[in-house]
Amino acid sequence: METIIQINQVYKSYEEIRAISDISVDIQSAELFGFIGPDGAGKSTLFRIMATLLLPDSGEVQMAHLDTIKDYKKLRTKLGYMPGRFSLYQDLTVEENLNFFAGIFKTSVSKNYHLIKDIYQQIEPFKKRKAGDLSGGMKQKLALSCALIHKPEILLLDEPTTGVDAVSRMEFWEMLHKLKTQGITIVVSTPYMDEASLCDRVALMQKGKIMGVDKPQKIVDLFSKHLIGVKAKNMYGLVNKLREYPLCHSAYLFGEWIHFSSEQEVVKNKLQEFLRSKGIYDAQMQNIQPNMEDSFIDLMTQNIIE
Amino acid sequence: MKTILYLIQKEFLQIFRDKMMLPIIFAIPIMQLLVLSYTATFEIKQIELGIADMDQSVTSADLISRFKASPFYIVSVIKPNYQTLEEQMQKGELEQIIYIPTHFEQDLYKGSEAPIQIITDAINGSAASLMSAYSMKIIGNYNKDFLVKEMMMPKEYINIQTEVSFWYNPDLNYKTFMVPGILVLLVTVIGLFLSALNIVKEKEIGTIEQLNVTPIKKYQFIIGKLLPFWLIAMVDFIIGLLLARFVFMVPMLGSVTMVILVAGVYLILVLGMGLFISTISDTQKQSMFISWFFVMIFILLSGLFTPVENMPVWALWLNIVNPIAYFIEFMRLVLLKGSTLAHVYHLILVIAIYAVVMIGLATWRYRKVA
Numbered sequence: 001m002e003t004i005i006q007i008n009q010v011y012k013s014y015e016e017i018r019a020i021s022d023i024s025v026d027i028q029s030a031e032l033f034g035f036i037g038p039d040g041a042g043k044s045t046l047f048r049i050m051a052t053l054l055l056p057d058s059g060e061v062q063m064a065h066l067d068t069i070k071d072y073k074k075l076r077t078k079l080g081y082m083p084g085r086f087s088l089y090q091d092l093t094v095e096e097n098l099n100f101f102a103g104i105f106k107t108s109v110s111k112n113y114h115l116i117k118d119i120y121q122q123i124e125p126f127k128k129r130k131a132g133d134l135s136g137g138m139k140q141k142l143a144l145s146c147a148l149i150h151k152p153e154i155l156l157l158d159e160p161t162t163g164v165d166a167v168s169r170m171e172f173w174e175m176l177h178k179l180k181t182q183g184i185t186i187v188v189s190t191p192y193m194d195e196a197s198l199c200d201r202v203a204l205m206q207k208g209k210i211m212g213v214d215k216p217q218k219i220v221d222l223f224s225k226h227l228i229g230v231k232a233k234n235m236y237g238l239v240n241k242l243r244e245y246p247l248c249h250s251a252y253l254f255g256e257w258i259h260f261s262s263e264q265e266v267v268k269n270k271l272q273e274f275l276r277s278k279g280i281y282d283a284q285m286q287n288i289q290p291n292m293e294d295s296f297i298d299l300m301t302q303n304i305i306e
Numbered sequence: 307m308k309t310i311l312y313l314i315q316k317e318f319l320q321i322f323r324d325k326m327m328l329p330i331i332f333a334i335p336i337m338q339l340l341v342l343s344y345t346a347t348f349e350i351k352q353i354e355l356g357i358a359d360m361d362q363s364v365t366s367a368d369l370i371s372r373f374k375a376s377p378f379y380i381v382s383v384i385k386p387n388y389q390t391l392e393e394q395m396q397k398g399e400l401e402q403i404i405y406i407p408t409h410f411e412q413d414l415y416k417g418s419e420a421p422i423q424i425i426t427d428a429i430n431g432s433a434a435s436l437m438s439a440y441s442m443k444i445i446g447n448y449n450k451d452f453l454v455k456e457m458m459m460p461k462e463y464i465n466i467q468t469e470v471s472f473w474y475n476p477d478l479n480y481k482t483f484m485v486p487g488i489l490v491l492l493v494t495v496i497g498l499f500l501s502a503l504n505i506v507k508e509k510e511i512g513t514i515e516q517l518n519v520t521p522i523k524k525y526q527f528i529i530g531k532l533l534p535f536w537l538i539a540m541v542d543f544i545i546g547l548l549l550a551r552f553v554f555m556v557p558m559l560g561s562v563t564m565v566i567l568v569a570g571v572y573l574i575l576v577l578g579m580g581l582f583i584s585t586i587s588d589t590q591k592q593s594m595f596i597s598w599f600f601v602m603i604f605i606l607l608s609g610l611f612t613p614v615e616n617m618p619v620w621a622l623w624l625n626i627v628n629p630i631a632y633f634i635e636f637m638r639l640v641l642l643k644g645s646t647l648a649h650v651y652h653l654i655l656v657i658a659i660y661a662v663v664m665i666g667l668a669t670w671r672y673r674k675v676a
Contacts (some may be wrong), residue, residue, distance in 0.1 A: 051519050073521060081519040087512035091323050092316070103312035104520045146516075 004029040004154065004185050005050070010059035012045055019045040020208040023059070027187060027201075032180050035189040036196045036296070037205030043189040044084055046205075047158040050187070051081040064153050077105065080152035084159040084189075086139050090132030094123055094142055097131050098149060105150035115182065116145040119175050137168030144175070148184075155179065157188040161195065173198045193293040204296055211299045216292060223295040225249055226265045229257035229288040232280055241278045245271065252297060257286075259294055309522060313530025317504075321534065331500070335492040335542050339549055343485045346611070353437050355379045356400040358388040363411035365452075372444050373404070379440075392425075401427045402437050414452065432612075474642050482556045486637040487610040489546040493569070494576050494630055495601055497539040501580030502597040504531060505672070506587050528669055532577045539573045540566075550641075559644030565637065572633045572657050578664030579629070585671035604630040632656050 005027035012019045020042035027033045035043045048054040050061055052072040061068040066075040088097045098120070102109045113120075123138050123145070131142060140160055147155060157176075161169045173195065176186055188199070196202045196216050203213040212219060230251075232238045239258055242251040247262045260266075268285050275283045321327050355373060359366050373379045382400065383391060394400045405423035413420035424441050428434035453459040508514040517527070544566065550556040558565075580597065587593040607614070607621055608630040614622065625631045636653045639645040647654075 053515060053518055076519055076521045079519060081516075083512060083515045085512045087514075087516045089316070089320065089513055090511065091320055096316075096319060100312060100316050101516075101520070103315075104309050104517075104522055106309065106521075 002029045003027070004031075004064055005033075005187065006062040007046075007050070008060050008062075010046070010049060010056045010061060012042075012049065012054065012056050018208055023208075023210055025203055025210065025213055027185065029185055030180060030183050032176060032186045032188070032198075032200045034196055034199035034202040035187070035205055036191075036193060036202050036292075037189075038191055040207075041205040042208040043205055044158055045208075047081075047083075047156055047187075047189060051079060051156050052076060053081075077150065078153045080147035080150070080155040082143050082147045082155075082157045082160055084162065086143060088131050088139075088143055088146060091130060093128050093130055094134070095127040097142060098145055101146040102149045107150050109149065112149055112151050115151055115179075116148050118178060119148075120145045136164050137171075140164055140168070140172060141175075144172075148179070153185065155184050155186045157186065159189055159191065161190060161192065169195070193291070193296055196292045204299060206300055220290055220292055220295050223290040223298055225261040225263060225290075225298065227288055227290050227294065228260045228262075228266060228268065228271070229286045230260050230271075230283055231257050232275075232283045234280070238275075238280055238283065241275055241280055244278070245274055250297065250301065254291075254293060257288065259288065259290075261294065261298070309526045310530045310533075313522070313526065314533055317530065317534040321538075331496060331538055332542065332545070335496055336545060336549065338492055339485070339488055339546055340553070342488050343481055343554060346480075346484050346488065351378060353379050353440070354399060354401045355381050356383040356385075356391040356394060356403045357381060358386070358391050358403060358405045359384055360386055360388070360408045361406050361410040362386055365411040365414060366406045369406070369445070369448050372448050373441075376440070376444060395425070395427055398427075402441065404441065415456070417457070481554045482642060483638070484610075485550045485554045485556050486641050487608075487634045489543065489550060490630060490634045490637055491605060491608075491610060492546065493539050493543045493573065494604070494633075496542055497535060497573050497576040498580045498583075498597050498601060499594070500535045500538065501532065501577045502583040502587075502593045503580075503590050504535070505581060505584035506590050506593045510589055524669055524672065528581065528665070528672065531581065532574070535577055535580075536570075536573050539576070540570060543569050543573070556641060558641050560640035560646065564647065565640055568633075568636060568654055568657065571654070571661055572629065575629050575657060575661035575664050578661060578668050581668035582664060582671060585668060604628050607631060608634050610634055629657065629660055632660075 003026045005025070007023055007025045007027075010023045011021050023042075023046060025033075035046065037043055045054065049056050049068065050063060052068050052075055055069060063075055064078045066078070068075060089100070092100065098109055102112075119141050123134070123141050126134065126138065131139065134142060144157075144160070147157075161172055164172065169192075176188065177198075180186055190196070196219075199216060201213065201215050202219065204211045204219065212222070214222075230238065230242060235253060235258065239251050239253060242248055242258060242260050245266075247264055247266050249261045249263055251258055251260045253259075260271075272283060272285065275281075321331070357370055357373070359370065370381065370384060374381050383394065385391065388403075388405060391400060391403050395403060403425040405425065407421065407423075410420050410422070422445060424438055424445075426434045426438045426441075505514070508517065522530075547558075547562070547565070551558060579600075583593055583596050583600075587596060603624070607617070607625050607628050609625075610630075614625060614631060617625075632653050636650055636657070639650050639653075643649075
C-alpha cells in the first residue's frame with residue numbers, strides 16, 4: 001500500500017475562530033477514507049485545503065506526491081473535487097455541464113466514459129434537462145460525473161450525501177465502492193455515523209480536531225461500556241429517569257431505542273425496579289451491540305472531560 | 307486556446323438561455339438611444355411668454371409682433387396688467403414675462419432711454435440664461451431697426467457688426483452632439499454591468515469553486531469571461547453608430563474605422579473595470595451598487611450634459627480617471643469635427659493605458675488560491 005495523501009500538522013483559523021488544529025492523517029492509495037463529524041467540525045475547511053482552494057496557516061499537505069501550495073497547478077489535474085454545495089451551472093443542461101468540465105480539463109466525455117458510465121447512465125435520459133431542474137439525488141450523480149470526467153487520481157467528496165434521500169444515499173455509496181476498484185482514492189466527509197461503516201477507514205472529527213483514525217469496526221470496538229437498549233411509551237420521561245440511575249454513564253435516544261450505557265454491568269431487573277419506583281412500568285429492555293454513533297458520543301464525552 | 311473556446315461557448319450558452327437577456331442586451335439600449343436622443347435636448351423651444359403691455363402703443367405692438375414671429379416663443383398672454391402675469395409664472399404657466407412700461411413709445415421718440423424689463427423663471431439656470439439671451443437679441447434687433455427706420459440714423463452709424471457662425475454643427479442641431487455621447491453611455495453601462503455581475507454570480511452560486519479546481523489559467527479565465535461581453539458590446543456599439551448615421555443623420559466626418567477600433571480598446575477598459583468590481587464584491591447586490599455609483603459619477607462628470615470646461619477644478623481632476631469623458635470627447639472630435647489620428651492620439655493613448663491598467667488590476671485581484 002502506498003501513501004497517497006499526507007496531511008501533516010495542519011492548522012487553519014478564520015480570524016479568531018479556529019477551524020481546524022493539528023490535523024495529521026495519512027491516506028493510502030485506493031482507499032475509501034471518511035471524515036466523520038458533526039456540522040462545524042472543520043471537515044469542509046480540511047477539504048478545501050486538500051482541494052488547493054484554501055491555504056493552511058501552518059502545516060503541509062501532500063497529495064499524489066505534490067504539495068498543495070507549491071504544485072497546486074499540477075495537482076489540480078489529478079484531483080476531482082465535489083463541494084458540499086451543488087456548484088454546477090444550473091442554467092446549463094446535464095450534457096452541457098459534463099461537456100464543459102471535460103473540455104476545460106482538456107479531455108472528452110467519450111474518452112473517459114467508462115469511468116462515469118454506471119453513474120451517468122442513470123441521468124442520461126435527462127441529459128437535455130437543466131441541471132437546476134434535477135432532483136437532489138440526480139444532482140449529486142451529475143456532480144460526481146463532472147468531478148470524475150478527467151480521470152482524477154484522488155476524489156474529494158465533501159458531504160456528498162447531505163440532503164439526499166436514503167435510497168439515493170445507498171446507491172451513491174455503492175458507486176463509490178465501484179470507483180474504488182478502479183484504483184481511485186476516495187476521501188469523503190459525512191455527518192452521518194451510519195455511513196462511517198461503509199468506509200475502509202475513518203477519522204472522527206470534533207471541534208477541528210481528529211479524535212481517532214481507524215477502521216470503522218475498530219472504532220466501534222473502542223467502546224468499552226456496557227450497553228442496554230430501553231424503550232417505553234414516554235421516551236422523554238424515560239431518558240430523564242435513566243440518567244438519574246446511579247450507575248448511568250450516558251443515555252441517548254437512537255431511533256426507537258434509548259441506548260443506556262454504564263461502566264459496570266447493570267442487572268436489568270434492578271434497573272427495571274428503579275424505573276418502576278420512578279413511575280415507569282412499561283419499560284422494555286434488550287442487549288444491543290454498540291454502533292459507530294455510540295462510540296462517537298463516547299469519544300466525544302471523553303474529550304470534553306479531558 | 308481550446309480551453310478559452312470552451313469558456314466562451316459556456317458564457318454564450320448561458321447568456322442566450324436566459325430569455326430576458328437578449329432584450330436587455332440589444333433591444334433596450336437601442337430603444338434608449340432612440341428615445342433619449344430626442345429628449346436630452348438643450349434647445350429652448352416654445353418659451354411660454356407673457357407680455358405686460360402697459361403702453362398699448364403702435365411701437366409696443368410692433369415689438370410684440372417680433373416675439374410672435376419668433377419660432378422660440380409662444381406669446382400666450384398680452385395684458386395691460388402685470389399682477390396676473392406674475393401669478394401665472396408662480397403657477398408655472400409662464401416662463402418669461404416682458405414688462406413694457408407706459409410712455410415706452412413716447413420715450414423712444416423723444417430719444418431718451420426707454421427701459422424694458424425681462425423677468426425669467428430661473429429655476430433651470432442654463433435655460434434661463436438662454437431664454438433671456440433670445441429675448442435681448444430680439445429686443446436689440448428691434449432697437450437697431452427702429453433707429454435706422456424711425457430716427458433716420460444711417461446704417462453705417464452702427465459701428466460694431468457682429469457676424470456669428472456656428473462651426474462643426476451649423477444648424478445647432480443638438481442631436482449630432484448628444485447621440486454620440488448617449489451611445490458611449492449605453493455601451494459603457496451594458497459592458498460594465500454585464501461584466502461586473504458575471505464573476506460575482508459564479509461566486510454566489512458556488513460554481514467558481516468548481517472552476518478554481520480545474521487547471522484553467524488566469525489569462526484563459528479572464529479572456530473567456532471578457533470576450534463574450536466584448537463582442538456583445540461591440541455589436542451594440544455598431545448598431546448604435548448605424549442608427550446615429552441613418553436615423554439621426556449625425557455627420558461622420560472622421561474615420562469611422564478608427565472610431566470602431568478605439569471603441570474596441572475602450573470596451574476592454576470598461577469590461578476590465580467591471581471584472582475588477584466583480585472580484586472585489588461578494589454578492590451581485592454589492593457589485594450592482596458599486597457599478598451604479600461609478601457610472602453615475604462618470605456620466606455626470608463626463609461632459610455629456612454640461613461642458614466639462616465649466617466644472618470646478620476638483621471636478622476636472624476627478625475627470626482624469628473618468629473613462630467616459632475621454633471616449634465621449636474622442637467620439638465628438640472624430641465624428642463631428644473630423645479630427646484625425648494626430649489630433650486625438652493623446653486620448654487614444656490614455657484609453658489604451660487605462661485599459662491595460664484595469665485588466666491588470668482585475669487579473670491581479672482574481673486570485674485562484676484564496
